[in-house]
Structure formats: C-alpha cells, structure tokens
Amino acid sequence: MKRLLALLCLLVSAGAAQAAVKVFATLPEWGALAQEIGGDQVKVYTATHALQDPHRVDAKPSLLAQARQAQLVVATGAGLEVGWLPVVVRDSGNAAIQVGQPGYFEAAAYVQRLEVPAAVDRIHGDVHPGGNPHFQLDPRNLLKVGEALAARLADIDRANAAAYAAGYQAFAAKMRAAIPRWEKMAAPLRGVPVIVQHKSFSYLIAWLGMKEVATLEPKPGVEPTSGYLSEVLARQRAQPARMILRAAYQNEGPSAWMAREAKIPAVVLPFTVGGTPGAKDLFSLFDDTVARLLKGLE
Amino acid sequence: MPQRKIALAVALVACTGAQAATDADLAAIRAQVEELKKTYEQRIAALEARLAATEAAQAAAQPATPEPSMAAAAGATAFNPEISVVLDGKYANTSRDPNTYRIRGFIPNGGEIAPPRRSFSLGETELALAANVDHLFRGTALFSVAPEGGINTEEAYIETLALPAGVKLKAGRFLSGIGYLNAQHPHVWDFVDAPLAYKAFYGSRLGNDGVQVKWLAPTDLFLELGAEMARGGGFPGNERNRNGNGLGTLFGHVGGDVGISHSWQAGLSYVTTRPNGRQFEDIDAGGNVNAAGSFSGRSHTAGADLVWKWAPNGDPTYRNFKFQAEYLQRSEDGSLAYDDTLSRAIPAGAGAVRAASDSYRRRQSGWYVQGVWQFARGWRVGYRHDALDSGNANLGPRLQAADAAGLQHYSPRRNSLMVDWSPSEFSRVRLQYARDSSRGPGLEDNQFFVQYIMSLGAHGAHKF
Structure with a gap:
C-alpha cells in the first residue's frame, strides 16, 4: 500500500513537472527573466540567441513548432520582432498566444521607451514607431518587466501564483541590491563620450550617464558607407569619444575600422544573456557589461 | 564627492612626496594635482550640463506625456488595417518575342x-x-492592379485565430498551401519569374476560392498537415457550374533545425481535380492561334519540396545561403478534343475537317533547383536550373501527336542567373539573365531583366 502511494506520489509529481508553464521567449533576456521568476514552474524555450540580430530572424519551422506548444509568449514588442513573430504567432494554430490573449506578453508595454520618433518615415531608416526597443540594458526596466511578467504568469497558472510572486520578490531583491553596486562600479563612466555602432545601447548609456556622440550607422539599420565613416572620424577628431560600443551579434567591420583610425578601443558588449562567455544570466550580464566598459576606459 | 577625492589625492601625493622631495618631484606632483583638478572640474561641468539638459527634457516632455489622449485623438482611424503597397517595375530584353511564348510539349x-x-x-x-x-478572425485582402488598369483580387480570405488543438481554418480566395513557393507572392521570389514547373502545371501558381484546414502537431519537430476544398475554377480545373468540391489538395510539411546554423523544411503535396471541357488555345511560332480544343477527365498533380537555409550562427544579416528544390508530376487521364482547322487552309482535295476527339493519357513532370547566396549585407547571387519533361501523350487512334506542338514530346530547360541588392528590408533591385529553351529545339530565348521591387507601408512579416 505504502509502495503504491509512493508510486502515485511519483506519478503526480511527474505530472506536475510536465505541467510546467511552457514559455516561448523571443530573446535571451526574456527567457532568463522568465526562468528567474518561474523557476521550476516554467519550461522556457528561447527563440533566438545572443549572436542573432533579433530584428532579422526567419520564421523558422522550429519556431512554429515551439509556439504551437507554448502557453505564454514573452516578446519585446515595439516593432523589434515585427519581421517574424506575427507570422509565428498566427500560424502556430495556438489560440492561447494570440495578441490580446493573456498568453501574449510584450515587455515594451511596461517601460518608458526612449527615442520615440516624432515623425515615422522610413527616410530615417528602420525606425520603430514604438521607440527604441533595446531597453533590457537598463536593469531598472527588468524590474518593471519582471513585476508584470510575474503577474502574468500568476494569471495563467493561478495554482502557482504565490510561487511567481515569491520568485519575483527574490529576483527583485537581488536586482535592487545589485543596481547600486553596478552604479558605483560604473561611476568613472559618467559623462564619458562614446560612439555606438547601432542604437543598441541608448538605455545603458542613459542609465550610466555616458554620452553618445555618434552612431556608426547613418540611419538605423543602414550599413555605413566609407564616406559616412570618414565624416564620423572627422567629428571624432573635433569631439573625441573614448570608446566604440558594439553588440556581440553586430559585424565588427565598422567599429574595428573606427577603432583603428581613431585609436580608441572598440568594446564588445554582450547585449544580452549569452553574448559573451561571462554573461551567463541577467546579473552577470551587467557585471560583464560594466567590467568591459571600465576596461575600455583604461 | 569629487572634492573629497581631490583632497584625498592631494594628501596622498603630499605624504609620499614628503619623503624624498626634490624640486623636479614637486613640480611633477603639482602638475598631477593640477590635472586631477582639471579633469574633475570637467566632469562636474559635464554632470551639471547633463542635469540641466535632463531637467529641460523633462520640462519639454511634460506636456506631451498624456498618451491616452493622443490615442483618443486618433479616433476612427485607429482601427485602420495594416496597409502595404508593393511597387514592381522591369526592363526586359529578350531575343524572342514574349507574345509568342509557349512551352513545347505542354x-x-x-x-x-x-x-x-x-x-x-x-x-x-x-x-x-x-x-x-x-x-476570432483575421482578414486579408490582396489586390493587384494591372499596369493597363483593372484590379484583380489575388487573395481575399479570412482565417481563424482561436480554434483549439492547433487547427486553423481559412476561407475565401487564397493561394494554396501546396509546395514551397506556391503561397509566396512574386515580390518575395528570388527570381523575376516563376519556375517553369509552376508555369506548366499551375499557370504560375495555384490559387482558388475555397476552404483550407491546417493542423500543426504539438511536437518539437515541425509537422503541419493541410487539406483544401475549392471550386477549382482555374487551371488545372475549369469552371464546371456544379455543386460540391471541384478541386482538392492535401499537403504536409515537416521541418526543424540542425545545430544553430541550419534550418530546413520538406513537404509533399497532392492536387486532384476533374476538369470537364477545360478549353485551350495553342499558338504557332508567329503567335497566331492555330489550334483549339478541350480536355475532360482526371488530373492529379503530386509534388515534393525541400528548402535548406544556412546562416552563420543563425544570423542571416550578413551572409546566408538558401537551397530550394521542388519536383512536380502530373497525370491526366481522359478525353481530348482537338481541332486544328485554324492552323492551315483546308487542303483542297482532303476536304476533311481536322477535328477529332479521343482518349488522352499522359504523365508529365518538372523540377527546379536553385541556390541563393548572400555574400555581403544586402547583396545576393542566385542560380536556378529548370527542367520539364512533357512525357509521351498516349492518344487514341483518332488523334496524332505529330500535328500539335502541345502533344509532342519535348524536354524544356532553362538556366537563370541573378544578382540583387537590397539597401534595406523594403527595397530590392535585381539583374537577371536566363537562357530558356521552352519554345522548342533551336528556339533558345536569351532573356535579360532589370527589376525593382519596393514595398511601402506596414512592415510585413515573411514566412520561412
């Protein structure tokens, strides 16, 4: 009898393990955040990795297969995944994750976005009407998104609502302790002028008080011409920046050229979890980012 | 805080300096202190400037913040659908007249x-x-405006959003889900024109008025099964003015990833219809109609498709390769009425009406294989090889293949090379050269095209 009960318990627990909420995260940072909050209650699939440009991903069959099984899609929004996610969500045949359902979550709804264009015209490049979507590099945004995500997970999986709340509290406590530490470490970066390869770091720059003096793209998403790079170089001589920032997935060409010509370091930042060997989770992402920035300052 | 640091630095420097103070050392220390002071002053100034700028920005942002009112102002137009327009223009230089184009053997x-x-x-x-x-529903309408005027409804369908168990229904006019290329619109093709197999078997592509049901399996391997029922008013069917299902299709796709750099999709398709009096007209080398007739019977088309994509680390932005191949085979079995009185003056002595009807059975096939290589951001080159096999027409005694180009045996071939440049996701300019032997032996056509394709409006999301 006892043995039977034990077996039953085992079966039930196995069933419970299978019943974990399946989360389809578009980007590594959202996958990591869902994991931090959900713990064992969630099974996270991350659609892209740090070496992919999140804007230029194919609506691959594997993504459709995963979206079909998901109970919750966690996306950035603000137009970042517009080239592939709408097709994946619509063709998944999964009613739970359609836009407007609790199973569809866009992080952009919960943060104050920078660089919201006053005029939307593609003459300005690949502009996002919803503003700059790379807001994960300000850890305070992760707190806001995390809070909303915990509430959403609780909404979808009411039985484990307390666990999500606790998961978020634990994450938030750790994050709130870490933020002042990073800010203190990054104090020497205040006011430091930098050049960015793409407008990927606006939130990081705003958070740490750095100063973006130039972009190596004439327009967002447009590859620089040699003429444009020379122009930036000329400006660099007049108003010198201390380093060039590039995300791990971006082509090193333009920043390497500028680094050579201007004799300033090109700093590769992880941009998201997994972008560098050091950026293993959301905390080491910022540890590594700040460390790399400080190294660039030397 | 900076002041404290300066004081500390000065103290520190003073302490160490006191032990072995030469004049040169003192001067160096002074210079260091001076420099420290300067950099900190600069930083303070920068911080102050930032503070002022932030305050100003905040002040400026304040009146613009109430977003809800902006949304309200959009009012009635807020529900406008996603609108996009695709502009397509060409320059063509062909060694043979496009008006006399026909695929020999078909x-x-x-x-x-x-x-x-x-x-x-x-x-x-x-x-x-x-x-x-x-x-519950999503609606899509796609119109093409012909350069001569006239609007054609390419697609106009509704699809379900909330059916359970991975099922999705589509109804209306839509491009069939068979094969790989069929459901893609010309502006996403990798070449100016459709593969010969699509031209010969579907008149470029299979579209119909009907319903489609698709089911996606809840597995990590992508597995999609679909079926369609349609009126079958267009080729390979024809307008029959009958109730019920006029054309049916079945298709399945599987797909997945291999490592992080490779992804693939493969499929099988089947199309069946029973045309009744499906009429056709044939032309001679001068483009004049020289024969007409009709086919009644069964028409089955089976197909297989494979797509393989490679991108380093799965990021196609700078470099990627796409391999694509499809095979189609059609069997038609029924009766053919053929009338080529139009082709020549009736010979004085013969006096015979050159029209006949008899049984017709034939298996025809075609395939294409293509590779497109993006070697730098925005730049791609591609090669495509097309082949068709007309098969031998199995004709009843009253018909003779020798009389008609469409009934003879022939194996058309075409080779196409293209290079295109896409400065952004929304624009593309393409050059293409093709050598096409579809018209018959010794009738090679050298085709040279320049094309632009530009899209404006909503940012479309494309399928795999």
Whole structure:
C-alpha cells in the first residue's frame, strides 16, 4: 500500500513537472527573466540567441513548432520582432498566444521607451514607431518587466501564483541590491563620450550617464558607407569619444575600422544573456557589461 | 564627492612626496594635482550640463506625456488595417518575342506564363490590407492592379485565430498551401519569374476560392498537415457550374533545425481535380492561334519540396545561403478534343475537317533547383536550373501527336542567373539573365531583366 502511494506520489509529481508553464521567449533576456521568476514552474524555450540580430530572424519551422506548444509568449514588442513573430504567432494554430490573449506578453508595454520618433518615415531608416526597443540594458526596466511578467504568469497558472510572486520578490531583491553596486562600479563612466555602432545601447548609456556622440550607422539599420565613416572620424577628431560600443551579434567591420583610425578601443558588449562567455544570466550580464566598459576606459 | 577625492589625492601625493622631495618631484606632483583638478572640474561641468539638459527634457516632455489622449485623438482611424503597397517595375530584353511564348510539349494552360513584355514595363502593383476582424478572425485582402488598369483580387480570405488543438481554418480566395513557393507572392521570389514547373502545371501558381484546414502537431519537430476544398475554377480545373468540391489538395510539411546554423523544411503535396471541357488555345511560332480544343477527365498533380537555409550562427544579416528544390508530376487521364482547322487552309482535295476527339493519357513532370547566396549585407547571387519533361501523350487512334506542338514530346530547360541588392528590408533591385529553351529545339530565348521591387507601408512579416 505504502509502495503504491509512493508510486502515485511519483506519478503526480511527474505530472506536475510536465505541467510546467511552457514559455516561448523571443530573446535571451526574456527567457532568463522568465526562468528567474518561474523557476521550476516554467519550461522556457528561447527563440533566438545572443549572436542573432533579433530584428532579422526567419520564421523558422522550429519556431512554429515551439509556439504551437507554448502557453505564454514573452516578446519585446515595439516593432523589434515585427519581421517574424506575427507570422509565428498566427500560424502556430495556438489560440492561447494570440495578441490580446493573456498568453501574449510584450515587455515594451511596461517601460518608458526612449527615442520615440516624432515623425515615422522610413527616410530615417528602420525606425520603430514604438521607440527604441533595446531597453533590457537598463536593469531598472527588468524590474518593471519582471513585476508584470510575474503577474502574468500568476494569471495563467493561478495554482502557482504565490510561487511567481515569491520568485519575483527574490529576483527583485537581488536586482535592487545589485543596481547600486553596478552604479558605483560604473561611476568613472559618467559623462564619458562614446560612439555606438547601432542604437543598441541608448538605455545603458542613459542609465550610466555616458554620452553618445555618434552612431556608426547613418540611419538605423543602414550599413555605413566609407564616406559616412570618414565624416564620423572627422567629428571624432573635433569631439573625441573614448570608446566604440558594439553588440556581440553586430559585424565588427565598422567599429574595428573606427577603432583603428581613431585609436580608441572598440568594446564588445554582450547585449544580452549569452553574448559573451561571462554573461551567463541577467546579473552577470551587467557585471560583464560594466567590467568591459571600465576596461575600455583604461 | 569629487572634492573629497581631490583632497584625498592631494594628501596622498603630499605624504609620499614628503619623503624624498626634490624640486623636479614637486613640480611633477603639482602638475598631477593640477590635472586631477582639471579633469574633475570637467566632469562636474559635464554632470551639471547633463542635469540641466535632463531637467529641460523633462520640462519639454511634460506636456506631451498624456498618451491616452493622443490615442483618443486618433479616433476612427485607429482601427485602420495594416496597409502595404508593393511597387514592381522591369526592363526586359529578350531575343524572342514574349507574345509568342509557349512551352513545347505542354498543352497551354492560359496562365500568365510568358516572360515580361519587352523594354520598360510596370509589373503588377500589389495592394495588401490586413487586420484582425475580432477576437476570432483575421482578414486579408490582396489586390493587384494591372499596369493597363483593372484590379484583380489575388487573395481575399479570412482565417481563424482561436480554434483549439492547433487547427486553423481559412476561407475565401487564397493561394494554396501546396509546395514551397506556391503561397509566396512574386515580390518575395528570388527570381523575376516563376519556375517553369509552376508555369506548366499551375499557370504560375495555384490559387482558388475555397476552404483550407491546417493542423500543426504539438511536437518539437515541425509537422503541419493541410487539406483544401475549392471550386477549382482555374487551371488545372475549369469552371464546371456544379455543386460540391471541384478541386482538392492535401499537403504536409515537416521541418526543424540542425545545430544553430541550419534550418530546413520538406513537404509533399497532392492536387486532384476533374476538369470537364477545360478549353485551350495553342499558338504557332508567329503567335497566331492555330489550334483549339478541350480536355475532360482526371488530373492529379503530386509534388515534393525541400528548402535548406544556412546562416552563420543563425544570423542571416550578413551572409546566408538558401537551397530550394521542388519536383512536380502530373497525370491526366481522359478525353481530348482537338481541332486544328485554324492552323492551315483546308487542303483542297482532303476536304476533311481536322477535328477529332479521343482518349488522352499522359504523365508529365518538372523540377527546379536553385541556390541563393548572400555574400555581403544586402547583396545576393542566385542560380536556378529548370527542367520539364512533357512525357509521351498516349492518344487514341483518332488523334496524332505529330500535328500539335502541345502533344509532342519535348524536354524544356532553362538556366537563370541573378544578382540583387537590397539597401534595406523594403527595397530590392535585381539583374537577371536566363537562357530558356521552352519554345522548342533551336528556339533558345536569351532573356535579360532589370527589376525593382519596393514595398511601402506596414512592415510585413515573411514566412520561412
């Protein structure tokens, strides 16, 4: 009898393990955040990795297969995944994750976005009407998104609502302790002028008080011409920046050229979890980012 | 805080300096202190400037913040559907007249299969509207405006958003889900024109008025099964004015990833219809109609498709390769009425009416294979090889293959090379050269095209 009960318990627990909420995260940072909050209650699939440009991903069959099984899609929004996610969500045949359902979550709804264009015209490049979507590099945004995500997970999986709340509290406590530490470490970066390869770091720059003096793209998403790079170089001589920032997935060409010509370091930042060997989770992402920035300052 | 640091630095420097103070050392220390002071002053100034700028920005942002009122102001237009327009223009230079184009060995299907007209021409301007109808349905309408005027409804369908168990229904006019290329619109093709197999078997592509049901399996391996029922009013069917299902399709796709750099999709398709009096007209080398007739019977088309994509680390931005191949085979079995009295003056002595009807059975096949290589951001080159096999027409005694180009045996071939440049996701300019032998032996056509494809409006999301 006892043995039977034990077996039953085992079966039930196995069933419970299978019943974990399946989360389809578009980007590594959202996958990591869902994991931090959900713990064992969630099974996270991350659609892209740090070496992919999140804007230029194919609506691959594997993504459709995963979206079909998901109970919750966690996306950035603000137009970042517009080239592939709408097709994946619509063709998944999964009613739970359609836009407007609790199973569809866009992080952009919960943060104050920078660089919201006053005029939307593609003459300005690949502009996002919803503003700059790379807001994960300000850890305070992760707190806001995390809070909303915990509430959403609780909404979808009411039985484990307390666990999500606790998961978020634990994450938030750790994050709130870490933020002042990073800010203190990054104090020497205040006011430091930098050049960015793409407008990927606006939130990081705003958070740490750095100063973006130039972009190596004439327009967002447009590859620089040699003429444009020379122009930036000329400006660099007049108003010198201390380093060039590039995300791990971006082509090193333009920043390497500028680094050579201007004799300033090109700093590769992880941009998201997994972008560098050091950026293993959301905390080491910022540890590594700040460390790399400080190294660039030397 | 900076002041404290300066004081500390000064103290520190003073302490160490006191032990072995030469004049030179003192001067160096002074210089260091001076420099420290300067950098900190600069930093303080920068911080102050930032503070002022932030305050100003905040002040400026304040009146603009109430977003809800802005949304309210959008009012009635806020529900406007996603609108996009695709502009397509070409320049064509062909060694043979596009008006006399025909694929030898195949009974003409009436589709738009000829190469683009010579010199400058406007392609079809595509207007797409799409939006969620409500929480259950989404609607899409796609019109093409012909350069001569006239609007053609390419697609106009609704699809379900909320059916359970991975099921999705589509109804209306839509491009069939068979094969790989069929459901893609010309503006996403990798070449100016459709593969010969699509031209010969579907009149460029299979579209129909009907319903589609698709089911996606809840597995990590992508597995999609689909079926369609349609009126079958277009080739390979024809208008029959009958109740019920006129054309049926079945298709399945599987797909997945291999490592992080490779992804693939493969499929099988089947199309069946029973045309009744499906009419055709054939033309001679001068483009004049020289024969007409009709086919009644069964028509089955089976297909297989494979797509393989490679991108380093799965990031196609700078470099990627796409391999694509499809095979189609059609069997038709029924009766053929053939009348080529039009082709020549009736010989004085014969006096016979050159019209006949008898049994017709034939298996025809075709395939293409292509590779497109993006070697730098925005730059791609591609090669495509097309082949068709007309098969031998198995004719009843009253018909003779020798009399008609469409009934003879022939194996058309075409080789196409293209290079295109896409400065952004929304624009593309393409050069293409093709050598096409579809017209018959010794009738090679050298085709040279320049094309632009530009899209404006909503940012479309494309399928795999």
